[in-house]
Amino acid sequence: MKKELTEKQRKVLQFIAQRVSRENRPPTIREIAQNFKFSSTGTVRDYLRLLQAKGYLKLQAKKARAIELISEKLPRIPILAQVQAGSPVLSYEAIEDYLDLKQLACREDEQIFALRVKGDSMIEAGIMPEDLVLIRPQLICENGDIIVALIDGETTIKYFRRQQRKAYLQPANNKYAPILIKDNFSIIGKVISVIRKYV
Amino acid sequence: MKKELTEKQRKVLQFIAQRVSRENRPPTIREIAQNFKFSSTGTVRDYLRLLQAKGYLKLQAKKARAIELISEKLPRIPILAQVQAGSPVLSYEAIEDYLDLKQLACREDEQIFALRVKGDSMIEAGIMPEDLVLIRPQLICENGDIIVALIDGETTIKYFRRQQRKAYLQPANNKYAPILIKDNFSIIGKVISVIRKYV
DNA sequence: ACCTATACCACACATTTGTGTGGTTGTCAA
DNA sequence: TTGACAACCACACAAATGTGTGGTATAGGT
Structure with missing residues (x-):
């Protein structure tokens, strides 16, 4: 065909x-x-x-x-499993999949939005300052999710950790300590994607 | 207006x-x-x-x-400068910009492709295992670029460093040492973007 | 009462646009 | 040498499509 x-x-x-x-x-x-x-x-x-x-x-x-x-x-962005010498030959075997940028933001009816990362508190999770994180708004989350939360009026990106009856916002940077969740706290949404552009 | x-x-x-x-x-x-x-x-x-x-x-x-x-x-993915309490209200002031996924891959006439990252050699640059990196094929690069190179038949992502008359491939992980570039080396392209998806 | 705006209709017309017919030239394999 | 195919051209025609003119009806504000 x-x-x-x-x-x-x-x-x-x-x-x-x-x-x-x-x-x-x-x-x-x-x-x-x-x-x-x-x-x-x-x-x-x-x-x-x-x-x-x-x-x-x-x-x-x-x-x-x-x-x-x-x-x-159509010519799309192929995800290559292996790269050969010289110019990257797009042989059939080498193409693992295709990147679909549209599906990054999932459904259109979801109110996905993006935040630019400030600070280095998640640097060990590979989330660098100035990265864009895509957020799916949700009010609950699971243990281990990377979430955006509002604490004392400030937006922050952290791991959500639950231990026994307590919950923490845990940075991925050992310069910072986990924050025990008390009042003045609300979950904005879950980080579903990270996007970084060089120059 | x-x-x-x-x-x-x-x-x-x-x-x-x-x-x-x-x-x-x-x-x-x-x-x-x-x-x-x-x-x-x-x-x-x-x-x-x-x-x-x-x-x-x-x-x-x-x-x-x-x-x-x-x-x-039109409804797109807004990049928010600040997030307010409750559900994220898309007030005018809060929207810094809009995310254009198309422009991630730049021109279509360029043969952009993607690689899935294996290993942790660039982890301090925020490039984690299983991340997707978008590559713009090019044969030369500048000092400090993150590039994909083929060395001894293996694909690798590293910083490109030039010092005096020598050039190195430098990992972003102090577990690994820089690699002096000699023979058996060719540049595949430059990393122009990093994309990570959670779940 | 008058003006303005929204929300339509009918119909003619001109341009844009796809389609059909019938070509030419060159290459390559049978 | 014949046939198939790629890669074009010229030109006419019909259908699709945007545009112009001139309407009607209703509602709200002044």
Whole structure:
């Protein structure tokens, strides 16, 4: 079922994918023609039909911008199991999975939000200052969760630890001591993800 | 500049946003009319112009499906500067920015890929085992970059350090010693991002 | 009573856009 | 040499689509 693409065909497909990603809508046939300096719309139509025949996209007849990309065939961010010498060859065996950025934030109906980390209290858990942490709001949490809590009016990110009848907010930095939870405390949510960007 | 929407106007905007999200392209005027059972395209056009005037979207004249949503007005993942008590109220002042997952991987024409981290050699840089690191392939790098390199046939993530005429791969873990770069060495790319998911 | 805004409708029109027909050129394998 | 396929072009046509003009009805404010 899966058929290989020529270099040119791949470029056409990639152009469409870029447009969808950047402008949130597919290009028209004439926009594609313009990009590749084709003087005939027929050329593009032939490409589209070919790409459709090979299963890379689906066309809706007589609709404007009716190119539906088949997502499983799109260039995505592959998670590689192993890297070979030279330029990273994307051989089939090496691809462990694909990264889906959308699913980082899970469901759309959940009110996920992000916080920028201040301070080094979770540094031993790999949460560095200036990292972004994604938070799923929830009022209860389990022992060992990394949570965002409000204590004495201040936001803090810590491990949640329960021992016998007591609960603690525990930093991941031996410079700081655990905080016994008493009053003036509320849980904001659970840290579900950490994101860091370099430069 | 920012003006409030009526219930109906909000529903029209929401419908457009849903279509963009689900089908990766905006609806046509007639598709909107059909959804809301408007018998005239003029009705929809009036809504669109109104929404444009209020800053919720931008129309491109005489183009099909040319509705560009103004993203800052759409529900996204907000990066909060401060969190208030109770459920996180998304007050205007608290929102520092919005998280754009797409821009994590930068340009699409770059062959970004991801690796799952094995081992604890970069743990003091906040890169933990099982984290995903996004890699931008490049053959040269600067002093201090965190890079993925192939040394003696093995993939490794380290700091790249240059001193006088020598270059080292330096772990971020004092259990391990820096590795002097000699032969059998090639740079795969630079670590541009770190992503961690809990549960 | 008058003005403004929202929320529609009907219909014509022009442009955009997809589609069909019929080509050319070159390569590669049978 | 024939056939298949990639990679194009020119041009006409019809359908999809946005736009313009000119309406009606209702509600709220002044």
